Amino acid sequence: MKKARIPFLLLAGVLLLAGCQKEGKIGGKDAIRFTAASNPGTKAEYATGEGSVVDGVQRINWLVDDEIRIFSDKAVHRNNADQPWADYIITEVSNSGTVSKGKIDNVPGDGTGNGLVWGEAGKYRFYSIYPNGMSAGTDAQGKQGILVGEIPGVQSGDAAELMKKYGMMTAATEVTTTTNGEGTDVTLDFSPAFTAFEFDMTADIPVKLINFKLMAANTANPLAGKVQVSYASSVTAPSYSLTGSGRTIKVDFNDTKPTIGPEKEFKFTVFALPYDLTDLTIEFTILKIDTNTQETRSLTLKKADGTFVKFAGFRKHIITATMQGSYNFKYITLDGEVIDWNAVPVETASDKLPQASQFAVSGEGVKNVYELHPTGGSAYRQTWALGSNTATVSFKVFTPEGGKWKVVPQGATDKFEVTYDGSVVRDSFEGHINSRSEEQTEGATIVTFTVKPTTAVDGDRIYFKTYVLDKEGNQYSLDSETQLYDTRGYHYFQINDPLQ
Numbered sequence: 001m002k003k004a005r006i007p008f009l010l011l012a013g014v015l016l017l018a019g020c021q022k023e024g025k026i027g028g029k030d031a032i033r034f035t036a037a038s039n040p041g042t043k044a045e046y047a048t049g050e051g052s053v054v055d056g057v058q059r060i061n062w063l064v065d066d067e068i069r070i071f072s073d074k075a076v077h078r079n080n081a082d083q084p085w086a087d088y089i090i091t092e093v094s095n096s097g098t099v100s101k102g103k104i105d106n107v108p109g110d111g112t113g114n115g116l117v118w119g120e121a122g123k124y125r126f127y128s129i130y131p132n133g134m135s136a137g138t139d140a141q142g143k144q145g146i147l148v149g150e151i152p153g154v155q156s157g158d159a160a161e162l163m164k165k166y167g168m169m170t171a172a173t174e175v176t177t178t179t180n181g182e183g184t185d186v187t188l189d190f191s192p193a194f195t196a197f198e199f200d201m202t203a204d205i206p207v208k209l210i211n212f213k214l215m216a217a218n219t220a221n222p223l224a225g226k227v228q229v230s231y232a233s234s235v236t237a238p239s240y241s242l243t244g245s246g247r248t249i250k251v252d253f254n255d256t257k258p259t260i261g262p263e264k265e266f267k268f269t270v271f272a273l274p275y276d277l278t279d280l281t282i283e284f285t286i287l288k289i290d291t292n293t294q295e296t297r298s299l300t301l302k303k304a305d306g307t308f309v310k311f312a313g314f315r316k317h318i319i320t321a322t323m324q325g326s327y328n329f330k331y332i333t334l335d336g337e338v339i340d341w342n343a344v345p346v347e348t349a350s351d352k353l354p355q356a357s358q359f360a361v362s363g364e365g366v367k368n369v370y371e372l373h374p375t376g377g378s379a380y381r382q383t384w385a386l387g388s389n390t391a392t393v394s395f396k397v398f399t400p401e402g403g404k405w406k407v408v409p410q411g412a413t414d415k416f417e418v419t420y421d422g423s424v425v426r427d428s429f430e431g432h433i434n435s436r437s438e439e440q441t442e443g444a445t446i447v448t449f450t451v452k453p454t455t456a457v458d459g460d461r462i463y464f465k466t467y468v469l470d471k472e473g474n475q476y477s478l479d480s481e482t483q484l485y486d487t488r489g490y491h492y493f494q495i496n497d498p499l500q
Contacts, residue, residue: 030180031106032075032116066090066164067107067132070188071142073125075116084143086115087132118181123174127231128188130169136226145172145231151194151273153224153246159198159269166271168193170238172231193229193240195277196316197270203323204357204396206261209253210285210294214270216247217279223249223272242273257287260323275313284323297323322398322444354468356405356481357396359491363450365389369497382489385497386453393464393491394448395482397433400470405447405478406430408465415456416493420449433468451493461494 067089077083087107106115118124129135129147137148149168157165171188178184197214216223225244233239249270258266283298301309311317361368367385384391397405408428409418420429434445451462466478483491 030118030182031078032118032181032184032186063160063164064090064093066130068104068128068130069132069135069142070116070126070128071139071145071147072116072127073143073145074119074122075124075126076119078114078117084139088115118177118179118184121177121179123176124186125174125231125235126172126186126188127235128171128190130190131164131167133165134168137228145235147229147231148226149193149229150226151224151244151249151271153248154250154252155270156252159267162269162271166194167196168227168229168274170229170231172235172238174235191238192314193227193274195272195274195311195313197272197311198267198316198318199270199282200265200267200318200320201260201323202262202265202321203260204262206259206264206289207323208257208259208287208289209266210257210287211253212251212268212270212285213283214249214272215281215283216277217281219247221277221279222246223277225273227273240274242275244273259289273313277311277313278308280308280311282319286323354400354476354478354481355398356466356468356478359482360394361391361491363389363391366391367497382483383492383494386451386493386495388453388495390450390452391493392448392450394446395466397445397447397468397478399433400468401433401439402435402471403433404430404469405433405445406467406469406475407447407449408467409462410465410490411462411492412456412460413462415454415460416462417452417454418449418462419452425449453495456495458496459494461492463490463492465490 067087069085069087071085073084075084077086088104089107090103091105092103116126125145127142127145127147129149134149135142135147136150137146141148147170151166151168155162155166169190169192171190173186173188175184175186199212201209214223222242222244224246225242228241228243230239230241249272251268251270260266280301281298282301283296285294285296287294361384363386365387366389367387369383369385406428407420407430409416409425413426418425429449431447432445434442453460456462466482467475468478469475479490483489
């Protein structure tokens, strides 16, 4: 089951942080008055509630007590001439429409102006980093416009918590001023220095999340580690140097073990290094509540043609997925949207991948029985003994969205009665796969048919091949999805138990 959701852009409107230092000289020197603005989509908290989504844009808010650190090549801290930086805090926030505005003061926010101050007349450069605690560089680096942060390989917390810890943003500017900076305000425009992934999960049966991993197969494609942003050559075109080597990011849910299910949604976010990422695999460890068993499942993020999906750096990628908790993890249905910090969603290629759930068989008197493998060895269990009873078979088809599904009876088709949609069928039968918009009102496509013996005797059996056709009419086998054909073969229906 896929949960319908409203398509909207994630943008942060213009954020204005106006310095609130008192005007005039304090201790013989003027405090520098800063104005900071964030580029769309770069701020911590995703606004919620009435008025947070305006004209398809979801506002992203600055928060009171957010801190930034500002370095300068010439300006120094009022109380320490050897300190080329000062910390600033947001004291007020006002939100309207898509815009979030705030005021800043020097930490500790007492209005004393004990931050950076002007010196002699001339050109000054300023460099800033958010969150303040992210800074991993030295004073000498900061003074030169080299800002250093780090994306860890183990993360925890909700999106707002992660943003305050790992959502690195940087800014730089150059101004020319007179002695004591009379009439000069400094504006800093922040840009993100990370790539984000949001996972929006549901499942067909209740399961608990134990942990999650995002993994990169290529050694040249790290996800975690240090990132260095340099404005040394240009305050408008920074260069990025990635020294990280971590190819796995893990999120541990052991403390909370959130439950997901058909009507139970759970979202979490992962932050990665700021550049194009590919060769990615996601892995979940879950606890199946009904059986109290723990399983680990992984999915390689590839397109229909077998090539890896490329996730652009400096963007936020939303992946909505329904986990088939009772079956193999490869049945996860990705409804991904790549949402740029300031662009419209991009259609995902995963909507073209053939994806479905496994056959579910039920019916009074219908026995799921063991059968010896034709080549010897272990018994396997995809055979049903019907006797004279009727079996009901159902499965879900998720993609290719807007295409068609097709079922073709095989074997002793003249000795069994197959019914679909109230009619007896002898040959193939097919139907429409719901589009994403149709799923929002009708839910996922569910195929249900019945199988009943008529003149079958011991040894007669019927089975079914399954297919999907995309919008262009290309046909793909669905057997490995609906019946685990690669490892177990087809689902067989017969009147007798083969081992009795």
